Amino acid sequence: RTVAARSVCAQALATAPSPKVLLTREAGKNDKLLQALTRKGFTCIELPLIEHTDGPDRVQLPELLRGAAGSYDWVTITSPEAAAVFLEGWRQAGKPEVRVAVVGGGTGEVLLQGGVTPAYVPSKALGKVMGSELPRVEGGSGRVLYPASTKASTDLQDSLVAAGFEVHRINTYNTSSVKSVPEAQLREALSADVVTYGSPSAVKAWVALAGLELANAKVNACIGSTSARACASAGITAHVCYPEAPGIEGWVEAVERGCREMQLALPAA
Numbered sequence: 001r002t003v004a005a006r007s008v009c010a011q012a013l014a015t016a017p018s019p020k021v022l023l024t025r026e027a028g029k030n031d032k033l034l035q036a037l038t039r040k041g042f043t044c045i046e047l048p049l050i051e052h053t054d055g056p057d058r059v060q061l062p063e064l065l066r067g068a069a070g071s072y073d074w075v076t077i078t079s080p081e082a083a084a085v086f087l088e089g090w091r092q093a094g095k096p097e098v099r100v101a102v103v104g105g106g107t108g109e110v111l112l113q114g115g116v117t118p119a120y121v122p123s124k125a126l127g128k129v130m131g132s133e134l135p136r137v138e139g140g141s142g143r144v145l146y147p148a149s150t151k152a153s154t155d156l157q158d159s160l161v162a163a164g165f166e167v168h169r170i171n172t173y174n175t176s177s178v179k180s181v182p183e184a185q186l187r188e189a190l191s192a193d194v195v196t197y198g199s200p201s202a203v204k205a206w207v208a209l210a211g212l213e214l215a216n217a218k219v220n221a222c223i224g225s226t227s228a229r230a231c232a233s234a235g236i237t238a239h240v241c242y243p244e245a246p247g248i249e250g251w252v253e254a255v256e257r258g259c260r261e262m263q264l265a266l267p268a269a
Contacts (some may be wrong), residue, residue, distance in 0.1 A: 006238050018042055018267035019219075019259050022192035024049040024202040029080070029244070032106065033196065036252045041267025047189040049205035050175050050198075052081055054148045057170035064145060064170070068098045072168070073140035074120070078103040078127055078156060079149065083110035085172045086147055090116065103156075104247060124245040126156030126224075131159025142166055150174040151200065153226060177205035191266055194219040194255055200230030207234045219258030223251050 020043045023030040027048045034044050068075060070229070075098050077083050087110070092099070093164040095115070102108045102118040104125035111118055122130040136142070143166045147158055150171040157167040157231050181189075190210060195218050207215055222228040224246035231240045241258040243250025259266055 009125040014016055016205040017265075019043055019264045020191060021194040021196060021221075021255060022047060022189050023196055024080075024206065025051060025196075025198045029062065029198075032167065032248050033251060036248050037110040037255065040252065040256070042194075045188055045192055047181060047185055049181075049209075050201045051111050051178055052085055053174050053176065055171040055173045058089075058172045060083070060170055061086070061147060061172055062092040064168075065090055065098060066096055067146060068096060071141065072145040073099065073137040073165075074134060075147070076103075076130065076134075076156060076160075077101070077107055077111065077118075078130075078152065080106050081173060081175070082147060082149065083107050083114070083131055085112065087114035087116065087174070089220065090114075091097045091148070101130060101134055103127055112137065122183045125247055127153070127156030128159040129166075130138045130196075134160065134163065134165070143168060148172070158238070159244060176198055177201050177203045177208065181209065192218065192219055193262075194258060195250065196223075197219045197227040197231070198223045200227060200233075200250050202238065203227060203230040203234050204259050207236065219255065219264070221251065221254040221258050223247075 018041050021037055023033055023044055025047045025048065030046055037044050046260045077086055077100060099119045100111060100116055100138055101120040108118045108121055146167055146169040148169055149170055157169055157255055160167050169213060186209060195206055199207055212235045215236050220236050220240045222231065222242035224242055228242040238264055239258050241254040243254055256266060
């Protein structure tokens with residue numbers, strides 16, 4: 001009887017529909033995660049929960065980049081959105097020569113597609129790791145320009161200062177939660193088994209829309225530890241998974257790990 005019961009249980013898991021995964025990044029920014037999850041056999045739903053606007057220091061960026069070669073040893077870029085804003089300012093500045101260090105392969109790809117080749121990528125896609133590993137430029141100024149999100153943590157600048165660099169941080173963009181979403185889209189989103197978060201703003205937006213009880217009933221898959229900490233701060237304490245180093249591959253693994261923890265049937269890719 002036990003063997004038969006196990007067999008029936010296994011059969012039921014095998015025929016269960018694949019978990020539905022909610023993608024919450026800004027419109028047009030979910031493609032890589034969508035493709036990676038779809039290849040694995042997951043069903044994906046998109047509901048952008050964040051939007052980007054110019055930060056208070058955005059207007060300074062082109063002028064600072066024009067003089068970057070003589071003023072800064074490095075320009076540090078820590079996210080795909082920061083890379084997109086940097087490229088815009090770089091073009092406005094006349095595409096000057098700059099030495100750029102990036103956190104993460106995805107950020108580097110955005111720069112490469114825009115015509116800038118990163119000169120340095122740290123061993124792990126973490127700001128604090130880049131700060132501790134960033135090479136000194138012989139005969140350089142020891143100064144670093146850090147165009148960042150208004151909401152970005154101080155991990156990178158703190159580790160750079162600890163390593164002896166002088167950091168000039170400018171807040172070039174802001175990430176905010178969307179204020180409202182279409183009711184039909186929200187209903188579909190609420191049916192997801194897994195919610196993915198690429199930023200603390202997405203966490204706040206989802207809690208505001210879904211409520212804590214429902215949020216804690218889902219798999220909560222974060223791109224990295226910053227979003228995971230935002231989950232804890234917001235009151236999401238159940239089924240929170242994230243990779244050690246941010247990135248699409250680790251994010252997908254966090255989705256899979258969360259599904260296993262909640263005993264959701266993983267799709268057969």
